[in-house]
Amino acid sequence: MLKINNISKSFRKHDKSLVTAIKNISLEVKSGEFQLVQGPSGCGKSTLLFAAGILLKPDHGSVFIDHNDTYGMDKNQQAFFRAKNIGFVFQQFHLLPYLNARENILAAHIPLKGSAMNQKDQCIRLEGLLEKLGITHCADQKPYQLSIGEQQRVAVARALFNQPKIILADEPTGNLDKENALIVLDFLSDFALQGGAVLMVTHSEYPVRGVSNIIKINQGHLVSD
Amino acid sequence: MKLSDLIVKENSHNPFVFILGIVAITVSIATMIILTTSLRLNEESIKKILKDKKHQLESQTAIMEYELKRIMKDYGYNIQIISKDLDLNQYYNQGYADAMMPENYLDLILETSIPIEHLYFTVEGKMYWAEANQRRVYILGQSSEKRGGLEDTREAEIQNAPPPGTAKLGYHLWTSLGLNPGDRFWLGGMSFQLRDCEPYRGTQKDISIILSIEDAQSILGTGKKISSINAIKVYQEDIGYADLEKDILSLLPEAQIILLENKLTTMTKSRNSAREAGEKMIAHETLHQQLFLQRLRVMNSWLIPLLLILGFALIAFLFYLNNRDRRREFALLRVLGFSNNKIIRIFLMKSIFMGLLGALIGLVSGYIFLFYIKNYPVNFYSLSLIVEPFMIIIVLLSTPLLTLAAGFIPSLSATRLDPVKIFQEFY
Numbered sequence: 001m002l003k004i005n006n007i008s009k010s011f012r013k014h015d016k017s018l019v020t021a022i023k024n025i026s027l028e029v030k031s032g033e034f035q036l037v038q039g040p041s042g043c044g045k046s047t048l049l050f051a052a053g054i055l056l057k058p059d060h061g062s063v064f065i066d067h068n069d070t071y072g073m074d075k076n077q078q079a080f081f082r083a084k085n086i087g088f089v090f091q092q093f094h095l096l097p098y099l100n101a102r103e104n105i106l107a108a109h110i111p112l113k114g115s116a117m118n119q120k121d122q123c124i125r126l127e128g129l130l131e132k133l134g135i136t137h138c139a140d141q142k143p144y145q146l147s148i149g150e151q152q153r154v155a156v157a158r159a160l161f162n163q164p165k166i167i168l169a170d171e172p173t174g175n176l177d178k179e180n181a182l183i184v185l186d187f188l189s190d191f192a193l194q195g196g197a198v199l200m201v202t203h204s205e206y207p208v209r210g211v212s213n214i215i216k217i218n219q220g221h222l223v224s225d
Numbered sequence: 226m227k228l229s230d231l232i233v234k235e236n237s238h239n240p241f242v243f244i245l246g247i248v249a250i251t252v253s254i255a256t257m258i259i260l261t262t263s264l265r266l267n268e269e270s271i272k273k274i275l276k277d278k279k280h281q282l283e284s285q286t287a288i289m290e291y292e293l294k295r296i297m298k299d300y301g302y303n304i305q306i307i308s309k310d311l312d313l314n315q316y317y318n319q320g321y322a323d324a325m326m327p328e329n330y331l332d333l334i335l336e337t338s339i340p341i342e343h344l345y346f347t348v349e350g351k352m353y354w355a356e357a358n359q360r361r362v363y364i365l366g367q368s369s370e371k372r373g374g375l376e377d378t379r380e381a382e383i384q385n386a387p388p389p390g391t392a393k394l395g396y397h398l399w400t401s402l403g404l405n406p407g408d409r410f411w412l413g414g415m416s417f418q419l420r421d422c423e424p425y426r427g428t429q430k431d432i433s434i435i436l437s438i439e440d441a442q443s444i445l446g447t448g449k450k451i452s453s454i455n456a457i458k459v460y461q462e463d464i465g466y467a468d469l470e471k472d473i474l475s476l477l478p479e480a481q482i483i484l485l486e487n488k489l490t491t492m493t494k495s496r497n498s499a500r501e502a503g504e505k506m507i508a509h510e511t512l513h514q515q516l517f518l519q520r521l522r523v524m525n526s527w528l529i530p531l532l533l534i535l536g537f538a539l540i541a542f543l544f545y546l547n548n549r550d551r552r553r554e555f556a557l558l559r560v561l562g563f564s565n566n567k568i569i570r571i572f573l574m575k576s577i578f579m580g581l582l583g584a585l586i587g588l589v590s591g592y593i594f595l596f597y598i599k600n601y602p603v604n605f606y607s608l609s610l611i612v613e614p615f616m617i618i619i620v621l622l623s624t625p626l627l628t629l630a631a632g633f634i635p636s637l638s639a640t641r642l643d644p645v646k647i648f649q650e651f652y
């Protein structure tokens with residue numbers, strides 16, 4: 001599903017010196033696989049994830065999702081492709097402050113302009129997700145009225161809403177208590193079990209169900225064990 | 226959920242920028258409306274005042290004209306026709322006209338239809354009276370009155386010309402020569418009977434001999450020539466004096482005309498000077514008002530653009546500030562797969578809406594303010610005076626375009642945000 005071929009990315013710092021964030025990384029996450037990315041802080045995990053999410057063009061190498069060369073597309077195609085196929089979950093929950101939980105989830109569908117689901121299907125899907133994630137009771141509340149755990153569950157629901165092919169998660173449990181962390185991890189496991197691909201950066205000590213592979217990175221390089 | 230829902234929610238959640246932006250546009254538009262409309266109203270009322278004044282002057286002039294016509298009936302012009310060759314200075318100096326015109330000039334005048342109450346002509350000259358110690362005398366030949374144009378004269382003749390062979394003598398002449406009416410005397414080898422002894426006048430009339438035209442012509446040796454034609458009470462109701470003069474001169478090419486003062490000429494003069502004064506006053510007033518309007522226009526010409534620029538600069542600035550606060554939000558939208566077009570549209574829809582709403586409120590409040598300061602009654606007529614449909618259309622069309630422009634640059638900068646950098650910042 002996700003195939004990363006030998007990508008590198010360096011950043012220019014303020015003093016103009018180059019920092020290599022990731023170097024010659026190749027990996028593949030197949031449908032139904034749940035892979036973890038681990039490594040010390042600053043080793044390039046987030047960079048890898050952004051590159052996989054068509055948000056950060058690598059200096060060289062390619063990223064294929066569902067056999068599409070993602071960086072070969074133009075900006076609009078990338079945006080649509082991202083909306084349709086990729087779900088993001090971050091450590092910070094990144095909800096739109098002026099929308100309530102329900103609207104935040106529905107907003108994920110705006111870029112698709114109803115091409116994936118009609119109004120009714122959206123409604124059914126929304127209520128199903130709210131139900132499963134246990135946030136029906138607070139669905140009409142704005143982010144600042146939600147607990148941290150509820151906010152992250154809303155973010156997970158939003159990531160899942162368009163039925164993406166892959167979920168990219170960057171320390172999704174980093175800010176959560178155990179109970180909420182387990183709920184979120186459970187969902188990602190279920191997503192993989194149902195045939196989705198998951199690539200998740202984590203430091204978490206919590207047990208993760210159904211993990212197929214752990215990728216270790218050190219100073220931008222893959223570490224083979 | 227649609228993009229427009231997103232925009233509406235955002236603005237109602239954070240109405241500060243929205244409201245402040247609308248206030249800025251409202252103030253700009255309202256001020257522009259107030260300034261341009263008052264300028265227009267001023268222009269119109271000044272135009273009306275000037276028009277009224279002109280009208281007033283015209284009707285006053287018309288009244289005087291009517292007066293003149295009335296007076297014309299009683300007076301008419303008094304003119305004297307003399308030879309073109311006569312130097313007027315010399316004429317006034319010596320008191321007689323010695324340059325001659327053909328005698329048929331009188332017939333030419335008689336043939337025209339110009340109505341003249343009294344018409345007669347003279348032959349004038351100076352000579353030395355051989356039979357009375359070579360004393361210097363003036364000879365004045367007078368014709369009897371000719372009927373000029375008028376079928377039957379309404380007035381008695383004013384002219385009492387001596388018949389041939391008779392004469393009137395000036396005061397000095399008959400007293401020094403010891404002559405009485407009925408006596409005979411010799412002049413230029415011809416014998417005359419004294420018909421009238423003229424009273425003392427203190428002018429050169431006192432040394433004048435008044436004869437019939439024929440006698441004067443033969444004594445002065447002028448042949449069939451005359452010195453002057455006098456037309457008293459020339460009635461000319463429909464054409465002015467200038468036209469009358471032109472008519473006569475085209476008839477008598479060798480002549481010139483003197484207009485004698487009477488009540489009519491005085492009236493004409495005062496009418497002319499009154500009209501001139503009125504016209505001058507209106508011209509002055511017009512200039513004055515034009516200067517005033519000019520000043521207003523100049524003021525408007527920089528005040529209005531300044532206000533509009535300020536209003537729209539404020540909007541651009543508000544958008545800019547707002548963008549900084551919303552960077553994270555735009556980064557998130559990018560991650561969620563919102564295209565640049567969609568993100569730009571968020572700005573543009575918002576700015577168009579702000580422009581439309583601000584323009585509407587600005588128009589309404591501007592016009593209400595005008596109603597208030599002009600103290601107009603609220604009715605359809607005053608509405609039609611103040612409100613200009615063209616202005617409304619222009620404002621409603623152009624304001625959203627301008628706010629669109631003001632929102633466009635900030636929207637571009639929002640699309641240039643790198644979501645990755647922004648996300649990294651917040652970790």
Ligand SMILES: Nc1ncnc2c1ncn2[C@@H]1O[C@H](COP(=O)(O)OP(=O)(O)OP(=O)(O)O)[C@@H](O)[C@H]1O
Pocket residue numbers: 011012013019020021040041042043044045046047048645646649652
């Ligand atoms: N936009 C950027 N500009 C400059 N340097 C960057 C940028 N993004 C990342 N880096 C640098 O690249 C390296 C990798 O960063 P990255 O965020 O991928 O690390 P990470 O493994 O996610 O770390 P952490 O566990 O702390 O989140 C770091 O040295 C970081 O400073």
Ligand SMILES: [Mg+2]
Pocket residue numbers: 045046047170652
């Ligand atoms: Mg990271």
